Amino acid sequence: MTENSFDVSASIVESLAGNRVEFITTVPCKQLAGVIGLVDKDARFRHIPSNKEDEGMGLCAGAWLGGKRPAIIMQNTAIGVTINALATLIQYYHIPLPMLISYRGEVGEKVACQVEMALHTKALLSELAIPTYHFHRPQDAGELGGILNPLFHGQETRRHPDGRKLLECCAMIRSEVIKSIAPVIRDHLVVCNIGLPSQELFMHDDQPSNFYMLGTMGLASSIGLGLALSQKSKVIAIDGDGSVLTNLGTLPTIANNPADNFILLIIDNGSYGSTGDQPTYAGQKTSLAKVAEACGCENVIECPAEETAKVLEQALAADRMTVIVSKCKSGNVPVGVIGLDPVVIAHRFREEVARRNG
Numbered sequence: 446m447t448e449n450s451f452d453v454s455a456s457i458v459e460s461l462a463g464n465r466v467e468f469i470t471t472v473p474c475k476q477l478a479g480v481i482g483l484v485d486k487d488a489r490f491r492h493i494p495s496n497k498e499d500e501g502m503g504l505c506a507g508a509w510l511g512g513k514r515p516a517i518i519m520q521n522t523a524i525g526v527t528i529n530a531l532a533t534l535i536q537y538y539h540i541p542l543p544m545l546i547s548y549r550g551e552v553g554e555k556v557a558c559q560v561e562m563a564l565h566t567k568a569l570l571s572e573l574a575i576p577t578y579h580f581h582r583p584q585d586a587g588e589l590g591g592i593l594n595p596l597f598h599g600q601e602t603r604r605h606p607d608g609r610k611l612l613e614c615c616a617m618i619r620s621e622v623i624k625s626i627a628p629v630i631r632d633h634l635v636v637c638n639i640g641l642p643s644q645e646l647f648m649h650d651d652q653p654s655n656f657y658m659l660g661t662m663g664l665a666s667s668i669g670l671g672l673a674l675s676q677k678s679k680v681i682a683i684d685g686d687g688s689v690l691t692n693l694g695t696l697p698t699i700a701n702n703p704a705d706n707f708i709l710l711i712i713d714n715g716s717y718g719s720t721g722d723q724p725t726y727a728g729q730k731t732s733l734a735k736v737a738e739a740c741g742c743e744n745v746i747e748c749p750a751e752e753t754a755k756v757l758e759q760a761l762a763a764d765r766m767t768v769i770v771s772k773c774k775s776g777n778v779p780v781g782v783i784g785l786d787p788v789v790i791a792h793r794f795r796e797e798v799a800r801r802n803g
């Protein structure tokens with residue numbers, strides 16, 4: 446095959462499909478427009494455009510937990526945006542994620558600003574110990590299939606080690622909202638927000654069906670949506686107002702990619718509770734319920750905290766994607782840390798998802 450006749454985009458798409466990648470999220474880049482166009486039209490893939498690359502990584506994490514092989518397509522200028530998601534989500538939970546990254550800023554680049562991130566792209570990936578493969582010539586893209594195979598295989602055949610409970614959790618008082626919903630959410634897949642919400646849920650009702658976020662503030666809703674789109678069981682993402690504000694792009698993504706097995710429960714205490722109750726804008730002029738509606742979410746319910754369990758039960762019974770904003774007071778109580786290894790959390794959750802989906 447000559448260099449000219451080699452179709453890079455088609456080769457990449459076939460390598461992805463050939464490795465059973467089914468869930469792809471993208472933030473566009475001109476250089477990868479051909480691949481993105483093919484992915485979008487190809488029924489072998491679920492294509493979910495995301496608003497920001499770290500949001501996309503949350504979606505991919507959810508898809509992997511849901512049993513699907515994910516991939517993200519993005520531009521190298523976004524590497525900086527994704528460092529936290531890479532370190533505290535993708536790497537921390539050992540989630541296999543191929544990133545197809547366009548390399549803007551190389552020799553011949555017409556947009557001078559692109560050169561700046563090109564200078565740092567490889568150094569940042571190297572600092573994170575992420576193996577990189579640089580396709581210099583069009584035909585090099587033909588190597589993609591062979592690169593993907595071991596990436597997925599290694600993670601899918603690994604099992605979480607038993608008994609790796611690293612730290613003992615100290616039982617302390619819990620938030621009333623988490624306490625009241627624990628019996629309702631026990632039978633469903635739950636993705637729980639970073640900080641105190643996860644610690645409280647772990648302390649009171651640890652289940653293999655709970656995915657506790659230990660980092661990556663803002664991505665509970667993205668992980669939850671990716672998971673819901675990837676399998677059939679019902680998914681409840683428990684988020685916080687501060688975290689939703691940090692990833693506000695999640696609401697249009699949710700609205701435009703509805704999954705009737707998905708409930709986003711925002712426990713809105715009007716503050717960044719886990720860091721000492723600093724006020725958020727949601728506790729002031731900004732109504733997250735109205736923002737969700739304006740973004741196109743169709744079933745948005747705001748309720749007082751004491752009605753959360755009942756509203757959640759009704760939403761589960763309705764089989765419709767629902768956003769619930771539970772308004773509660775700020776205030777924290779001491780609670781122990783989560784004594785589980787992140788890889789244990791991810792793998793036992795993934796196995797539970799697979800068990801439920803038969």
Ligand SMILES: Cc1ncc(C[n+]2csc(CCOP(=O)(O)OP(=O)(O)O)c2C)c(N)n1
Pocket residue numbers: 529638639640641642660661662684685686687688689712714716717718719720725
């Ligand atoms: C990117 C990033 N920024 C800031 C933090 C620190 N942080 C951890 S939890 C948290 C507050 C989360 O607030 P919210 O989502 O409202 O949940 P709450 O704790 O109030 O239930 C903050 C600011 C972080 N972990 N990551």
